[in-house]
Amino acid sequence: MASVSLRGIHKKFGPVSVLEKIDLDIEDGEFVVLVGPSGCGKSTLLRSIAGLETIDGGEIRIGDRLVNHAAPKDRDIAMVFQSYALYPHMDVRRNMAFSLNLRKSPAELIAERVSAASAKLGLGSLLERLPKQLSGGQRQRVAMGRAIVRNPKVFLFDEPLSNLDAKLRSTMRTEIKALHQSLKTTSIYVTHDQIEAMTMANRIVVMHDGIIQQVGPPLELYDRPANIFVAGFIGSPTMNFFDAVSQGKSARLGDGSALVLPTGAVVKEGREIVIGIRPEHLRFSGEGLPGRVVVVEPLGMSTQVTLDAAGERVTLMALERPSLAPGDAKSLTARPEDIHVFDRSTGLRLN
Amino acid sequence: MPGQSLFQRIAGQIGLYGAVACYVVFALLPIYWTIKISVTPQDLLYSEGIRLWPSRMTLANYASVLKASDFPRYFLNSIIVSVSTAFIVTVVASFAGYALSRFRFRGKALVSLVLLLTQTFPLVMVIPPIYRIMGQLGLTDNLYGLIIIYTAFNIAFATFLMQSFLDGVPKDLEEAAMIDGCTRLDALRRVILPLTLPGMGATVAFVFTAAWSELLFGLMLINSESQKTFSVGLLTFVGKFAVDWGQMMAASVLALIPVCLFFLFLQRYLVTGLTAGAVKG
Numbered sequence: 001m002a003s004v005s006l007r008g009i010h011k012k013f014g015p016v017s018v019l020e021k022i023d024l025d026i027e028d029g030e031f032v033v034l035v036g037p038s039g040c041g042k043s044t045l046l047r048s049i050a051g052l053e054t055i056d057g058g059e060i061r062i063g064d065r066l067v068n069h070a071a072p073k074d075r076d077i078a079m080v081f082q083s084y085a086l087y088p089h090m091d092v093r094r095n096m097a098f099s100l101n102l103r104k105s106p107a108e109l110i111a112e113r114v115s116a117a118s119a120k121l122g123l124g125s126l127l128e129r130l131p132k133q134l135s136g137g138q139r140q141r142v143a144m145g146r147a148i149v150r151n152p153k154v155f156l157f158d159e160p161l162s163n164l165d166a167k168l169r170s171t172m173r174t175e176i177k178a179l180h181q182s183l184k185t186t187s188i189y190v191t192h193d194q195i196e197a198m199t200m201a202n203r204i205v206v207m208h209d210g211i212i213q214q215v216g217p218p219l220e221l222y223d224r225p226a227n228i229f230v231a232g233f234i235g236s237p238t239m240n241f242f243d244a245v246s247q248g249k250s251a252r253l254g255d256g257s258a259l260v261l262p263t264g265a266v267v268k269e270g271r272e273i274v275i276g277i278r279p280e281h282l283r284f285s286g287e288g289l290p291g292r293v294v295v296v297e298p299l300g301m302s303t304q305v306t307l308d309a310a311g312e313r314v315t316l317m318a319l320e321r322p323s324l325a326p327g328d329a330k331s332l333t334a335r336p337e338d339i340h341v342f343d344r345s346t347g348l349r350l351n
Numbered sequence: 352m353p354g355q356s357l358f359q360r361i362a363g364q365i366g367l368y369g370a371v372a373c374y375v376v377f378a379l380l381p382i383y384w385t386i387k388i389s390v391t392p393q394d395l396l397y398s399e400g401i402r403l404w405p406s407r408m409t410l411a412n413y414a415s416v417l418k419a420s421d422f423p424r425y426f427l428n429s430i431i432v433s434v435s436t437a438f439i440v441t442v443v444a445s446f447a448g449y450a451l452s453r454f455r456f457r458g459k460a461l462v463s464l465v466l467l468l469t470q471t472f473p474l475v476m477v478i479p480p481i482y483r484i485m486g487q488l489g490l491t492d493n494l495y496g497l498i499i500i501y502t503a504f505n506i507a508f509a510t511f512l513m514q515s516f517l518d519g520v521p522k523d524l525e526e527a528a529m530i531d532g533c534t535r536l537d538a539l540r541r542v543i544l545p546l547t548l549p550g551m552g553a554t555v556a557f558v559f560t561a562a563w564s565e566l567l568f569g570l571m572l573i574n575s576e577s578q579k580t581f582s583v584g585l586l587t588f589v590g591k592f593a594v595d596w597g598q599m600m601a602a603s604v605l606a607l608i609p610v611c612l613f614f615l616f617l618q619r620y621l622v623t624g625l626t627a628g629a630v631k632g
């Protein structure tokens with residue numbers, strides 16, 4: 001086990017800058033999730049840590065050791081690939097034992113580690129099978145097993161669950177989390193599934209265009225997103241945004257209606273801002289932002305209502321079951337402390 | 352297939368097998384005829400007319416080819432040349448194909464283009480310069496010269512062949528191996544090589560047959576009996592006034608044997624689908 005520290009990482013593919021000035025400290029035993037839209041450089045960052053890509057600048061440390069120039073095999077890491085990358089000509093046992101065999105570990109140790117790992121992952125009866133004789137979920141487990149037998153300093157995961165169906169994905173998600181709780185190995189996990197990010201991470205790193213947008217525990221990112229991008233990326237359904245201009249203690253929206261700003265917001269009079277409100281924080285009320293119902297979607301536990309208000313498509317999540325029909329006129333409001341205020345030009349949080 | 356009557360299905364099957372049978376007959380008839388003539392006694396060759404099988408059989412042609420001619424020597428020469436060529440070409444093409452498949456380097460497109468260009472020259476055009484060059488190097492009239500020329504002429508195609516097979520092996524596998532503790536060369540040997548054996552088998556087979564049946568360069572570069580390959584040797588049965596068909600065909604049948612054995616041996620490597628199950632679905 002070890003900490004991982006990234007200092008000023010740069011990476012270019014030809015003229016295109018894919019990673020810019022990445023600074024990140026990951027503590028020993030931490031489970032860090034990298035999220036961001038497709039193409040933002042998550043895989044590239046992970047592969048740089050693994051040593052599969054060479055970086056153009058900066059320092060990567062695993063433990064206290066500078067590994068910029070170390071070969072992947074000398075970094076003492078294990079990686080689980082999105083494609084699993086099982087060796088097709090080796091059975092499950094040999095797949096799992098491969099790294100230990102290369103290291104010329106004693107046979108008893110190998111047998112012991114493989115059987116411990118396969119017991120942990122429920123692979124006991126599959127050890128003699130070839131990868132092509134396994135289901136997707138089983139292959140995924142073998143890939144995990146291959147990583148654990150190594151007992152490496154760091155686990156790297158690149159979207160390991162994205163090829164599984166929804167049900168299996170949630171089971172495996174729980175298993176990986178349980179595994180981390182028992183092994184306590186430092187883990188870096190790439191995904192673009194925000195449920196995975198929210199549920200598994202000790203800390204989430206949100207990336208966009210090769211730049212880290214925000215780092216923090218899941219709920220902190222959810223409750224206090226540092227900028228519009230993070231606010232829009234974390235949370236499902238996504239946050240509602242309204243362009244507004246500050247006026248005294250409230251914000252005046254495009255249609256002339258006003259919302260009271262939270263007390264902590266430091267906003268100059270007349271400043272152009274963006275108001276963000278999460279769907280579950282919007283409520284129907286007698287007065288406030290006038291809207292018109294477009295779609296009502298009962299989900300059982302809650303009801304998702306889509307409305308047109310202030311020139312925007314707005315989503316509202318109601319826990320009660322409102323009796324609404326498309327076309328109904330409704331007013332919307334939110335408590336001031338539930339309102340996020342961002343600067344319109346920089347996108348940064350103001351409260 | 353659903354929605355088809357029994358009659359349509361039967362007619363479809365008959366059509367299918369009929370077409371396959373026609374193809375097989377078309378492909379095998381020359382070989383059959385070769386075998387037939389090789390066992391036809393000399394005196395019946397012209398007297399019986401065209402028959403599917405001679406009324407008497409003889410192995411005399413085989414006996415005289417094996418005992419009274421230089422054919423065993425030609426054979427050995429052909430085997431030396433073909434096996435060496437196949438081996439050298441496959442090794443070189445595997446490495447070259449790997450580089451083209453996995454690395455990005457300056458001039459990669461140019462290398463591919465030049466390799467492709469070498470395939471577009473008519474052979475006859477390059478024979479005179481090659482003859483001169485080989486002559487000055489002292490490589491005419493010996494097997495080394497043939498091996499070098501065959502290697503040169505087969506390497507481009509074999510490289511493309513190996514490149515396409517290597518492209519089919521996911522890059523992830525190699526990277527996983529490198530993380531698991533392999534150097535690039537280890538990964539190549541322990542993971543990539545076993546998975547490209549079918550491709551290498553196909554390449555070996557292709558180059559071997561090409562070298563085995565090559566005539567033009569053999570004819571140009573070889574003069575002495577002791578260095579002749581089998582394809583060149585076959586021409587010794589063409590005399591000034593007559594062709595000894597029986598012996599020529601017997602020699603041809605004998606020449607088919609190593610090729611058949613070779614393919615039989617390679618068959619298990621030619622089975623594809625070995626990479627199935629490597630990555631996801």
Ligand SMILES: Nc1ncnc2c1ncn2[C@@H]1O[C@H](COP(=O)(O)OP(=O)(O)OP(=O)(O)O)[C@@H](O)[C@H]1O
Nearest residue numbers: 013014018036037038039040041042043044045192
């Ligand atoms: N080998 C490469 N050569 C050139 N550009 C590359 C290469 N690999 C990645 N890129 C580019 O770098 C950027 C980041 O890619 P990366 O694979 O890290 O994205 P990602 O965040 O993992 O996306 P996804 O969620 O789709 O996997 C992309 O714009 C991609 O086009």
Ligand SMILES: [Mg+2]
Nearest residue numbers: 042043044158
């Ligand atoms: Mg990726």
